[in-house]
Amino acid sequence: MLDSFFEFGVNVQILCSVGVMLLCGFLTTRMTKPLHLPNVTGYILAGVAIGPYALHLVPAAIVSGMDFLTDVALSFIAFGVGRYLRIDQLKKSGTRVIALTCFEALVAAAAVTLCMYFVFHLPLNFALLLGAIGSATAPASSLMTIRQYHAKGEFVDTLVQVVAMDDAVALIAFSLCAAAAQGGGGQAETVVLLPLMKNALALVCALALGMLLSAVVNDRRSVDHRLTLTCAAIFLLAAGCAAMGVSPLLACMLLGATYANVRKDKMLFKEVNRFTPPLYVLFFVLSGMRLNLPALATAGIIGVAYFLVRIGGKYLGAYFGARATGYPAPVRRYLGLALIPQAGVSIGLALLAQRLLPEQSGALLSTIILSSSVLYEMIGPACARRALFLSGAIKKENGKLIRPTKEAAQEKRKLRPVAANHPSARWNNAGERLWPLRHEDGNAARSIRK
Numbered sequence: 158m159l160d161s162f163f164e165f166g167v168n169v170q171i172l173c174s175v176g177v178m179l180l181c182g183f184l185t186t187r188m189t190k191p192l193h194l195p196n197v198t199g200y201i202l203a204g205v206a207i208g209p210y211a212l213h214l215v216p217a218a219i220v221s222g223m224d225f226l227t228d229v230a231l232s233f234i235a236f237g238v239g240r241y242l243r244i245d246q247l248k249k250s251g252t253r254v255i256a257l258t259c260f261e262a263l264v265a266a267a268a269v270t271l272c273m274y275f276v277f278h279l280p281l282n283f284a285l286l287l288g289a290i291g292s293a294t295a296p297a298s299s300l301m302t303i304r305q306y307h308a309k310g311e312f313v314d315t316l317v318q319v320v321a322m323d324d325a326v327a328l329i330a331f332s333l334c335a336a337a338a339q340g341g342g343g344q345a346e347t348v349v350l351l352p353l354m355k356n357a358l359a360l361v362c363a364l365a366l367g368m369l370l371s372a373v374v375n376d377r378r379s380v381d382h383r384l385t386l387t388c389a390a391i392f393l394l395a396a397g398c399a400a401m402g403v404s405p406l407l408a409c410m411l412l413g414a415t416y417a418n419v420r421k422d423k424m425l426f427k428e429v430n431r432f433t434p435p436l437y438v439l440f441f442v443l444s445g446m447r448l449n450l451p452a453l454a455t456a457g458i459i460g461v462a463y464f465l466v467r468i469g470g471k472y473l474g475a476y477f478g479a480r481a482t483g484y485p486a487p488v489r490r491y492l493g494l495a496l497i498p499q500a501g502v503s504i505g506l507a508l509l510a511q512r513l514l515p516e517q518s519g520a521l522l523s524t525i526i527l528s529s530s531v532l533y534e535m536i537g538p539a540c541a542r543r544a545l546f547l548s549g550a551i552k553k554e555n556g557k558l559i560r561p562t563k564e565a566a567q568e569k570r571k572l573r574p575v576a577a578n579h580p581s582a583r584w585n586n587a588g589e590r591l592w593p594l595r596h597e598d599g600n601a602a603r604s605i606r607k
Contacts, residue, residue: 174219175439181207182438195302195538197441202535204445220446230440232395232409233433234297239413240426241317253482254318260481261319261496262292262326264474265467272466277459283518285334286510290503290526291467293327296320298498298534301437302541308550312487316495324406328356331506335513355401362397363408366390367415374420380428387429441534448531460525464532471496487548494544498537499530
């Protein structure tokens with residue numbers, strides 16, 4: 158459809174494609190809302206509908222040219238995750254959350270590996286690598302669902318900490334499995350040690366950049382300057398990760414965690430969240446557009462088995478891990494439902510695994526991961542929403558989810574002085590400043606002398 162815009166230039170086609178993606182993403186959420194599905198599910202379904210394998214509203218060339226949006230969106234999402242990795246909060250949970258994360262990730266990896274090896278009689282190296290990749294979890298969908306429904310509580314805190322550390326566990330597991338699959342050969346040293354060294358370098362850069370950001374972003378700077386400096390840091394770190402060929406997730410998480418621990422400032426994360434929604438819409442719509450429908454038939458029963466076994470492994474691993482570490486019943490029962498999404502790091506690991514395997518096996522593994530990732534992203538948000546509701550993180554009243562209203566938000570607002578340079582500030586003849594206060598309803602109160 159948009160091919161006709163080529164006569165106006167590629168720039169026109171790109172701008173039109175972005176507009177179509179945003180509009181279709183919004184319109185789809187209007188249809189999924191009555192079904193009580195999260196917005197993320199609607200965005201992904203919109204991407205599938207307008208993608209190259211369905212209505213073809215956006216050309217494949219445009220889709221492939223928007224790969225940078227994935228890095229940008231994941232970088233901002235990971236930066237936001239960093240705010241939950243406060244040392245004081247981790248001290249409260251102790252080693253429980255680390256043990257829980259390792260348990261659920263490794264149980265999922267073991268379940269996939271055993272299924273591929275004993276049920277389908279696939280080579281051990283293929284089963285090990287696919288199992289290691291299966292341990293990864295994509296934080297984006299779960300975090301967007303938490304944000305949409307304003308979920309809070311111990312369940313949410315545990316979930317965020319688990320998904321934040323899950324990718325680190327997956328990277329370590331993949332490195333060990335890659336070494337085992339290659340039997341310690343020279344190729345294994347290249348594939349295993351080099352990515353670990355690159356990730357370590359990215360983390361060092363993230364730590365240094367986080368300390369620098371904490372020093373230059375302070376309360377004396379305006380909101381515009383705070384956002385500008387923060388975006389510059391995130392983009393530079395994402396660019397460095399892309400240059401080294403590693404995922405920006407871990408590095409940007411550490412960037413956000415460093416700032417959160419040094420400055421203990423939550424406002425910066427809220428300021429960043431105010432302009433990122435359109436970026437997230439493009440990211441999830443683009444994820445849906447990448448679903449290769451013909452490739453689903455290629456994966457066949459092996460792909461279906463991987464899809465189902467990983468879900469079962471995640472759920473059982475989270476259940477028994479939470480039970481062994483003493484978490485309350487809501488975490489034991491429902492955490493596994495929120496750990497279904499998979500993308501980002503898993504796709505990058507699939508590309509690395511493809512180099513280690515024979516051509517046919519590598520292509521099969523890549524197809525399984527790419528196809529299942531989009532399917533996980535489609536059902537993951539709905540499962541996360543269900544887990545948040547059942548755990549009590551979001552509540553229901555008269556069949557409808559309770560969400561903060563404008564009136565409720567205004568009631569929470571306290572009387573606060575308007576800044577001295579605000580247009581509504583007043584000065585009397587003696588040069589004394591009169592500070593107008595705001596009522597709880599948001600209207601300006603009469604000016605009084607401070």
